[in-house]
Amino acid sequence: MTVYVAMDDTDNLNSRGTGRLARSVAAALAEEYEVFGVTRHQLYVNDAIPYTSHNSCAVLHLPHAEKQDIPAIFEMTEQMMLDDFVEGSDPGLAVASASQVTPALLAFGKDAKSKVLTQEMARSLAKNLDIRLKGLGGTEDGVIGSMAGIGLARAGNDGRFLQVGRIREITGLCTAEELLEAGIDAIITRDGRQVTKGIIEAPEGKSVKPCPIGGWVVLIVDEQDGHIIPVKRD
Structure with missing residues (x-):
């Protein structure tokens, strides 16, 4: 059973982003649990919602963790987030298991991409679904995005991978074969x-950003005048 660890609003304009912190937490958790990947999910950008730069949350996917592992996973992640806390962040x-994600949470995640939601809504939903949720500083508005992240990650068709397989080890120009061997399930236009062969022209020093689509790790590409260009999707 998969356990999802979602974090939101951990940064300010001068600190490392939520994605980097999520990858650090993933590395620590990987010492005890299998970590399949880390996804980024874009939330609603609106003047009524305070956010640092892009209003996105990050979710770690632990495919073989069990519900009884959640307290330990939560405690380890909480401590790392508190140790990394920066003023101005919220x-x-x-943390929830797949079995705790009901249609109500899936709908909450979807709504968070286009509507202004509240802490009260997030906390009530967490209480009703017995999901561990906590604000760790500031206004604690990050509870909204973290709950949304659980729903979006469980739905399996949103966002993009910040980390999966060995894709972060491969940067710049690379072959389709290399990416397919590194953890991408399919490359499609x-x-x-x-696409199963040819050169994928990622920017120099950058890794490609595949997406979760229907349970697959999929890289979307454009073909332009014989060049295969990876698409970065929200």
């Missing part, structure tokens, strides 16, 4: 053609 943390 962090929130949520926007019009549905599958």
Whole structure:
């Protein structure tokens, strides 16, 4: 059973972003649990919602953790987030098993991409679903994005991977074969053609950003004048 660890609003304009912190937490948790990957999920950008730069949350996917592991996972993650706390951030943390994600939480995640939600809504939902949720400083508004992240990650068709397999080890120009061996399940063009060979022209020093689509790790690409360009999706 998969356990999801979601964090939101952990940074300010001068600190490392939530994605980097999430990868650090993933590395620590990987000493005791299998970590499949870390996904980034874009939330609603609106003047009524305070955010640092892009209003996104990050979710760690632990595919073989059990519900009884959640207290230990939560405690370890909470401590790392508190140790990394920066003034001006409003962090929130949520940890849940796949079995705790009901249609109500899936809907909450979807709504968080296009509507202004409240802490009260997030906390009530967590209480009703028996999900561990906590604000870790500031206004604690991060509880909203962290709950949304759980729903979006469980739905399996949102966001993009910040980390999965060995993709972060491969930067710049690389072959389709290298990426498929590194943890990407499929490389496809926007019009549905599958790419299994050729050079993928990622920016120098950057790794590609595949997406979770229907339970697959999928890299979307554009073909332009014989060049295969990876698409970075929100």
